[in-house]
Amino acid sequence: MNHLRFLRYADEVARAGSIRQAAERLHVAPSAVNRRIQDIEEELGTPIFERLPRGMRLTTAGELFMRYVRGRAADLERVRSEIEELKGLRRGTVRVVASQALAPRFLPAAIHDFRQSHPLVAFEVRIGDHVQAAEALRSFGTDLALVFNLAPESDIERLTSVEQRLMALMHARHPLAIATGVRLRDCAEYPVVLPNRDTGGRQLIERFLARSSTRIDAMVESNSFEFLRGCVYDRRSISFQMAIGALPDDREVVVREIEDRGFPRGELVLANLRGRQLPVIAYAFAEFLGKRLAELD
Template sequence: MTAKILQETSLRYFLEVVRCGSIAEASVKLNVASSAISRQIAHLESNLNVLLFERKTRGMKPTSAGEILAAYALKLQLDSERVYNEINALKGLDKGNIKISCSTGFSLDFLPTVIAKFQNDYSGIQVLLHADSGKNVIQQLKDGVADIGVTFNHVPQSDISVLHRLNAPIYLIVPPQHELAERKSVSLPILSTIRLALPPKGIVLRDVFDVRCSHQGGVIEPIFNSNAMSAILSYVLSGGATLSTELVLKSYLNRGILKAVPLKDNILNNALSIEVCKLSGRILPDASRVFLEYLYDALTADDSTITEQS
């Protein structure tokens, strides 16, 4: 066991359950899926090798170990708020702009939500979000057009720094009424029997999927192709299906509008990673550095594993 398991997200969820007395109520307060909170608490208990709660019919009560951790978590939260306020007072972020370039999928739901939350606290900061292919996202960083890039895994380049990276398993995304919505997992051959919508060839997710299918000796052709994620989303909401990472459609999944069904394929479960990038050696403006904290918090909110790099 190491102190690294006491991550901010896990402790924040844990502390809210202590305050609320139940995961369901904490889910409402945090606006986070109950399953994500349960995973974080289970992760803490597993790594600390101790029960943190007594599970009761009408709620959850912290054990002695839980009370010790709750006291630590509260102190950490208060210290963090103090440091944040002190730094924020020095920054005085009431003007400025942030230029973000992202792979198209992130512009549909995830990044606009993060930006709105950021601007609730920094209403004077203007944000420019440009959606493009992963290749063009990297080029925009090199050209100085973008401060921050958010994309799926790209070919490593010496002049691009990956600030944060997390694994992004690929799921089958369907509406709740879909015939496969209640499956625990689905194998690739099943995808050839449904109304599958995918982005065009040349998009990382599509290319990874096509290569995997070819390695298994087959080709699965979608019956609907579009380079607009919004069009694919509308198609899925009308009864179709697509492949995506959970983060791209996070709020739709949390609200139960869509369901994510795991693929029974370890290769595709580990084929994609989400990367936050910048131009190597570039010192980001204060506004961009503060925004990154909001972005990292959103990226780790559903128990994703983050790896920091220099």
Template sequence: MELRQLRYFVAVAEREHISEAAENLHVAQSAVSRQIANLEEELGIELFERVGRNVKLTPIGKTFLEYTIAALQAIDFAKKQVDEYLNPEKGTIKIGFPSSLASFLLPTVISAFKKEHPNVSFHLRQGSYRYLINAIKQRELNLAFLGPVPAKDDAINTKILFTENIAALVPASHQLATKEEIQLADLRNEGFVLFPDGYILNKVVVEACKSVGFTPKISSEGEDMDALKGLVAAGIGVTLLPESAFYDSTPRRTKKLALVEPPFTRNVGVIYPVNRELAPSEKIFLNFVSQFFTRLSQFK
């Protein structure tokens, strides 16, 4: 069994079409067909069945695909470890991040890191809170930024980098806009614009409101920070956002208000796997990030 056969097999399985797989692999269709036939002969099973001009995995083919993908990922990771052991300053760091950290944390950290390690490359993957946790557990990623940081478990390590306040954002015409700070309970009768149910920042806001005795009335939803800011600016409702969402600026026609009695915060950090070692360049980056935010906190 050869690596080439396994990679051809995965390419055909993903496209369910031999000629399309061959085109993607930049080889002749006959070469792909021959290697698939050799693989099936060696295994003693049929991996595909023909459906018109396409092919479809057999039940045992689906099982074999699952293990093949895992094996190829392990081999690719092992080669990456060897390459980076030889020269960690030329590695590639794959990082996951949610949209809420895209405008401040990610560019700030990566630009600072690149000044000290200019030859290290980055592969960035945006995803939901739940996706990023699962990606770490399933070997798709080794590092991911998250806020708030999930509880440590048997599969993931966690490192809190900083804690930030949650602030209220209201339309500039709102009666509370003349104030600089409010209590969260002051918003109990307002319509809220929030991330959809299932997003972590939806959960953070709903739990914060419930902790002071009310459930927020959701008037509209948006799937990113800019959408929520725009809805507030249009007078559709109020929202709660982390301080880092305002580092560039507070949107026009809105007013940011500090929350007091009680204040609300979220922690932000990085997660990484328990059951496998980070690549050398990833270790360098993780150490850099930890020291970077430690230094920042000293100036606050």
């Protein structure tokens, strides 16, 4: 299957944008990568890359060819998975793109429990938002996406979805911690630290504020939930996170429901690329996740 290895050279150049960086990732000489690219272009009769002063960029023909390459690689992975299934080994690699709220507990626990019955299975997990997840599905960069607020698209199949509340996080000695729930206008009286606008929780807040008289000025914005959680240890700041990722690590941090009437809920979606036949083990993990999500619902 040397020809597949050479196709991978082209794929790596496309991802890295550079022959030198691709060669480093592949652990081969840059000249070998360049030679294979030239062989492919000669066989196709057209360039698949633009040679730029600072790297390589796919041509229109190259984008078509790369779609073919990644499709072939995905098909090969599926066949390998089916062969291992026949052997009874249940091995393979499952690739997942997940929202950041799932990183601390839900997804690690799900992977741990799945591997109890499938100990030979490996996982590649990337943290990203709904836009990055959709892009990874379309480029065959992932098998599954588990993200918030994934917009309906004709080429993406939603396997299951569950609603999730947004929760307020604060220190146990915060003045609002004595209540069982909070309203956003109460939170606005304290320093607020918000996730950035790409996250599902922030989008829910923005949707509510757009039709409310309440105004919130963020003291801090960050794409790191771990950093935002750390900010509430000053005992004055308040942050927000989806319920699935909001359980506190210790007794010093508490979570409170948002009690505003009509506050929207987020949608956690498990999805794959429509029409793509997943590797057997990825399909098995998708079914496993579906059951876990149903328990949440």
